[in-house]
Amino acid sequence: MKIIVLNCGSSSIKYQLFDLPSKEVLAKGLVDKIGLKGSLIKHSRKDGTEVKLEGEILDHQIGIEYLLGILISEKYGSMKSLDEIQAVGHRVVHAGEKFNGSVYITPEVVAALEECIDLAPLHNPPNLKGIYSITKLLPEIPQVGVFDTAFHQTMPDYVYLYGIPYSLYEKYKIRRYGFHGSSHRYVSQRAAEMFGKKLEELKIITCHLGNGASIAAIKNGKSLDTSMGMTPIEGLMMGTRTGDLDIGAFIQIMNKEEIDIAIANTLVNKHSGMLGVSGVSSDMRDVEHAAAEGNARAKVTLEMYYYRIRKYIGAYAAAMGGVDVIVFTGGVGENDSMTRYLTTKDMEFMGLEFDQAKNEGLRGKEAILTKDDSRIKVMVIPTNEELVIALDTYEIVNSLK
Ligand SMILES: Nc1ncnc2c1ncn2[C@@H]1O[C@H](COP(=O)(O)OP(=O)(O)O)[C@@H](O)[C@H]1O
Ligand SMILES: CC(=O)OP(=O)(O)O
Ligand SMILES: [Mg+2]
Numbered sequence: 001m002k003i004i005v006l007n008c009g010s011s012s013i014k015y016q017l018f019d020l021p022s023k024e025v026l027a028k029g030l031v032d033k034i035g036l037k038g039s040l041i042k043h044s045r046k047d048g049t050e051v052k053l054e055g056e057i058l059d060h061q062i063g064i065e066y067l068l069g070i071l072i073s074e075k076y077g078s079m080k081s082l083d084e085i086q087a088v089g090h091r092v093v094h095a096g097e098k099f100n101g102s103v104y105i106t107p108e109v110v111a112a113l114e115e116c117i118d119l120a121p122l123h124n125p126p127n128l129k130g131i132y133s134i135t136k137l138l139p140e141i142p143q144v145g146v147f148d149t150a151f152h153q154t155m156p157d158y159v160y161l162y163g164i165p166y167s168l169y170e171k172y173k174i175r176r177y178g179f180h181g182s183s184h185r186y187v188s189q190r191a192a193e194m195f196g197k198k199l200e201e202l203k204i205i206t207c208h209l210g211n212g213a214s215i216a217a218i219k220n221g222k223s224l225d226t227s228m229g230m231t232p233i234e235g236l237m238m239g240t241r242t243g244d245l246d247i248g249a250f251i252q253i254m255n256k257e258e259i260d261i262a263i264a265n266t267l268v269n270k271h272s273g274m275l276g277v278s279g280v281s282s283d284m285r286d287v288e289h290a291a292a293e294g295n296a297r298a299k300v301t302l303e304m305y306y307y308r309i310r311k312y313i314g315a316y317a318a319a320m321g322g323v324d325v326i327v328f329t330g331g332v333g334e335n336d337s338m339t340r341y342l343t344t345k346d347m348e349f350m351g352l353e354f355d356q357a358k359n360e361g362l363r364g365k366e367a368i369l370t371k372d373d374s375r376i377k378v379m380v381i382p383t384n385e386e387l388v389i390a391l392d393t394y395e396i397v398n399s400l401k
Contacts, residue, residue, distance in 0.1 A: 008130035089393030094120035151181030178226035210330035239282030351375035
């Protein structure tokens with residue numbers, strides 16, 4: 001069965017064409033700078049054929065028309081006709097309290113996701129544009145929604161409630177939801193396989209460190225807690241997002257700078273985090289480079305970044321009454337040996353014996369980074385959110401038959 005996986009962001013679409021059940025990726029690519037100057041598609045096929053096409057891509061639907069065109073083109077395509085596509089799976093960031101798993105998309109599901117726009121104003125609108133576009137372009141094809149929030153719906157009420165008047169939760173569903181659920185789910189399952197134990201018997205801390213970053217405490221296979229909250233701003237310091245911030249400080253900033261809600265939102269989402277503190281970049285490699293050249297603000301940015309992760313690891317170990325595995329994933333977690341070392345060193349007191357020889361220089365592949373007799377294992381597991389989406393889509397579409 002051929003399945004397209006779409007991850008529609010505000011100005012980009014990441015896509016992959018899967019063959020299931022073989023799990024083979026037949027093609028993948030990125031439509032970038034949608035609605036901006038210099039929009040383009042980068043596409044690559046299983047056999048290594050690559051192509052970069054520039055064109056006017058004014059909106060998501062045009063972007064999807066382009067990518068479908070490439071998928072069936074004679075020169076770069078992987079299919080003879082669009083009739084070969086049997087399902088489309090979408091990453092949708094926010095599904096509120098309605099869904100604790102992936103679902104077949106119906107008009108009712110679309111309406112429920114539209115209701116979540118206020119909870120994720122930056123993410124849900126482009127995700128929905130992907131669904132609207134496929135509904136128009138391929139109306140007969142079943143679509144499945146795979147939600148970032150779904151995996152964390154197991155969090156108990158004392159974890160997800162904020163200390164605000166309860167009526168605000170009742171009226172507006174203001175509570176913690178958590179994100180990156182497909183990634184936390186995937187790497188925790190892989191960690192159990194690599195450990196050779198059942199997921200239901202393990203206490204796992206998963207650190208998803210990409211541009212957006214979150215940590216989860218997964219006890220007996222269920223998400224107990226995660227660092228992101230109602231929005232993907234809470235928790236770790238990220239590329240451009242603040243992470244945890246005193247609301248009093250935020251009110252002061254709005255007051256002193258005389259900024260409105262829209263600007264304040266941009267400030268905490270796009271101009272903060274590593275970019276805001278360092279003044280250099282939101283990209284870990286650039287900040288590390290600047291720090292190595294002696295840039296003091298870049299150095300303190302890195303220290304802040306590592307420290308927050310350590311603090312959450314300690315908190316989650318206590319919350320779960322112990323930890324068996326700590327997993328690193330996402331662009332930073334998979335590639336950056338310095339981050340892995342500085343966030344887990346000196347933890348012998350809790351039974352973690354880090355092995356720097358195994359860590360140094362390791363990039364983008366599965367590995368265990370602790371000494372063989374270390375009670376707690378530290379692992380690197382490259383995430384694969386697209387595969388999770390493809391597998392869920394496959395299962396749901398098969399169950400419809
Ligand atoms: N070799 C590397 N060393 C350090 N950081 C890296 C490396 N490769 C990628 N990164 C970092 O990973 C981050 C992007 O993570 P990624 O998971 O790809 O992002 P996204 O959340 O957009 O999917 C960037 O901060 C980037 O600097
Ligand atoms: C929810 C979220 O933070 O997603 P991303 O990491 O893709 O920005
Ligand atoms: Mg990612």
